[in-house]
Amino acid sequence: MKPMLDGKVIVVTGAARGIGRAAAYAMAQAGASLALADFDEDGANTTAAQVARLGARCVVVRADVSREEEVAGLVNAAVARFGRLDGAFNNAGIEQRNTPLHLLSEAQWNAVNDVNLKGVFFCLKHEIRAMLETGGGAIVNTSSALGRVAIPNAAEYCASKGGVLGLSKAAAVEYGSQGIRVNAILPGVIRTPMIDSLVSQPQFAGLLPALEARHPIGRLGEPDEIAQAAVWLLSDLASFVNGSEFSVDGGYLAV
Structure with missing residues (x-):
């Protein structure tokens, strides 16, 4: 049996660490050729x-x-290196500023939304352009459970991830008939370097047990659990999955 992404060319953004790094590893194991992107070039090279x-x-x-x-x-570099683009995992994102909405500055709003939402728009725009030239493909965007529900002091983050859901659905409707599937993954809280750094701060003492308890499965997720979902959504096994909100959240949204 061939690997799920055998011969496919996939772009992964946010590839320097966390979910992006796990996705790159899982997609390589699944047979893909990869264009790895990140603002942190050293991390991407690792x-x-x-x-x-x-x-x-x-x-x-x-x-x-x-x-x-x-x-x-x-996108141009991926096509120049490999001749085409078959898929993309638009995963790059940054965390909220932990500021109450009424104190949130325009600069703080823009810092999060420019990466989390506008960045996904730019990726979709240029990935779709390339895929239309070679007959289609599949795209997975990283949203969040917080695109559906909210927590305090995260208005800009919740807005950005909710926007990713709407954008993903719009692209799915517009391009599904042209052979391009677009879906969104909604992770729960995933044990990444960002989360490890957050819960280690003295002001957030006790946060880790609270986060674990918020998930009915009783623990945080692991980056590879999101990566494996992305592999499946990008594969031909998910050929009838388009415009979905694919929750990989340990039951976070079921509570």
Whole structure:
């Protein structure tokens, strides 16, 4: 049986660490060739070195997804290296500022939404352009359970991730008939370096047990659990899945 992504060319943004790094590894294991992108080029190169040990072909592109010209350059680099683009995991994102809405500045709002929402728009725009030239593909966008429900002091983050859901559905409706599937993954709280750093701060003492208890499964998620869902959504096994909100949240949204 062939690997699920055998021969496919996939872009992964936010590939320097966390979910993006796990996705790159899982997609390489599934047979994909990869264009790995991150603002942190050193981190992306570390990911690429791990992927190379699996025998996967890859190219690293330093890209700030909030800048359209850099996203266009990423997609162009993938096509130049591999001849086409079959899929994308638009995963790059940053966390909320932990500020009450009435104190949130425009700069804080823009910092989060420029990456989390506008960055996904730029990725979709240029990935779809490339896929239309070669007959289609599949795209997975990282939203969040917080695109559906909210927590305090995260208005800009919740808005950005809710926007990703709407944007994903709009693209799915517009391009499904042209052979391009677009879906969104909604992770719960995932044990990434960002979360580890947060829960280690003295002011957030006791946060980790509270986060674990919020998930009916009784623990946080692991990056590879999101990565494996992305692999399936990008594969031909998910050929009738389009415009979905794919929750991988340990039951967070079921409570």
